Amino acid sequence: MSNQQLRITKPDDWHLHLRDGDMLNRVIADTARCFARAIVMPNLKPPVTTVAEAEAYRGRILAAVPEGMTFEPLMTLYLTENTSPDEIRRAKASDAIHAVKVYPAGATTNSDNGVRDLSQVDAVLEVMQEVDLPLLLHGEVTDREIDVFDREAVFIERHLQQINTRFPALRTVLEHVTTKDAVDYVLEASERVAATITVHHLLLNRNALFDGGLRPHHYCLPLLKRETHRQALVKAATSGHPKFFLGTDSAPHPKNAKESGCGCAGIYSAPAAIELYAEVFADAGALDRLEGFASFHGPDFYGLPRNDDKITLEAQAWSVPELIGTGSDEILPLRAGTEVAWRLV
Numbered sequence: 127m128s129n130q131q132l133r134i135t136k137p138d139d140w141h142l143h144l145r146d147g148d149m150l151n152r153v154i155a156d157t158a159r160c161f162a163r164a165i166v167m168p169n170l171k172p173p174v175t176t177v178a179e180a181e182a183y184r185g186r187i188l189a190a191v192p193e194g195m196t197f198e199p200l201m202t203l204y205l206t207e208n209t210s211p212d213e214i215r216r217a218k219a220s221d222a223i224h225a226v227k228v229y230p231a232g233a234t235t236n237s238d239n240g241v242r243d244l245s246q247v248d249a250v251l252e253v254m255q256e257v258d259l260p261l262l263l264h265g266e267v268t269d270r271e272i273d274v275f276d277r278e279a280v281f282i283e284r285h286l287q288q289i290n291t292r293f294p295a296l297r298t299v300l301e302h303v304t305t306k307d308a309v310d311y312v313l314e315a316s317e318r319v320a321a322t323i324t325v326h327h328l329l330l331n332r333n334a335l336f337d338g339g340l341r342p343h344h345y346c347l348p349l350l351k352r353e354t355h356r357q358a359l360v361k362a363a364t365s366g367h368p369k370f371f372l373g374t375d376s377a378p379h380p381k382n383a384k385e386s387g388c389g390c391a392g393i394y395s396a397p398a399a400i401e402l403y404a405e406v407f408a409d410a411g412a413l414d415r416l417e418g419f420a421s422f423h424g425p426d427f428y429g430l431p432r433n434d435d436k437i438t439l440e441a442q443a444w445s446v447p448e449l450i451g452t453g454s455d456e457i458l459p460l461r462a463g464t465e466v467a468w469r470l471v
């Protein structure tokens with residue numbers, strides 16, 4: 127008997143870190159092998175804050191795509207308290223730029239130049255609403271007195287509700303949601319509010335951080351949460367609801383920067399991303415809903431055409447490589463050296 131196969135429209139990744147330079151060259155193929163497009167995060171060092179920088183970065187990404195592969199980077203701007211309304215209008219006019227990203231300063235990797243006080247960016251949000259350029263949010267407060275596991279829920283309560291009330295027409299994506307609170311909020315909010323869901327938050331709960339010892343390769347932000355939250359995310363992703371779509375948040379860091387006394391946040395999932403999502407949907411008995419989540423809901427929300435190409439997935443186990451790259455630049459991917467139940471044909 128032959129293995130079960132699933133043929134779907136080629137998916138896109140609506141939240142991705144590609145980095146730059148050697149790292150970009152190392153990781154780009156892992157995404158381009160199965161995703162047609164990706165929303166590329168702007169948290170480089172220094173961050174991508176202008177249209178000119180985003181267009182130049184897009185050129186470097188395209189130059190790094192291996193021959194024989196096609197991939198379209200959808201660029202974003204990194205919002206600072208100095209971003210001008212004019213830059214937003216230029217972003218809207220550029221075919222390269224599809225959204226603006228807000229990082230609360232100090233919330234995550236390379237967020238130091240982000241927004242300290244959201245009330246400082248009102249004028250810019252006003253223009254984004256007017257020209258209809260989506261706002262993407264790392265939705266966590268940064269107050270050290272708030273428990274790290276509560277920072278997403280508190281951000282929604284303190285900030286997201288206000289943004290959505292004051293700018294009701296602003297398209298907003300709460301990135302990498304990790305809690306039932308976030309799922310419930312997004313479902314209650316207007317149709318202008320959506321969320322991406324990573325595959326690691328669908329697969330793992332916070333026990334995975336301390337599984338027989340400290341597991342730095344499961345450290346990401348927002349942190350993995352309790353099992354009840356993971357179940358709420360699986361329910362949302364597999365529900366068929368158009369507000370939820372695929373965003374891996376694949377975020378490569380060198381192995382030695384993660385295995386450290388103060389390790390970096392980020393999980394590198396690109397080498398097995400679509401396969402792992404298939405595993406989650408198969409386990410939930412919802413394989414028929416994978417195509418909507420991975421290939422339709424994102425472009426529909428962003429107002430972009432759906433892809434024409436197809437991919438085929440097969441229920442056939444394979445092993446993720448132990449390490450990607452060599453020497454001091456090696457990266458340890460999600461599920462390194464272990465089996466994944468679905469493979470890309």
Ligand SMILES: NC(=O)N[C@@H](CC(=O)O)C(=O)O
Nearest residue numbers: 143234235346347377391392
């Ligand atoms: N998710 C992470 O843990 N890390 C991301 C930043 C981010 O998406 O918050 C990174 O750039 O490494």
Ligand SMILES: [Zn+2]
Nearest residue numbers: 234264347348
């Ligand atoms: Zn983030």
Ligand SMILES: [Zn+2]
Nearest residue numbers: 143167375377
């Ligand atoms: Zn991210």
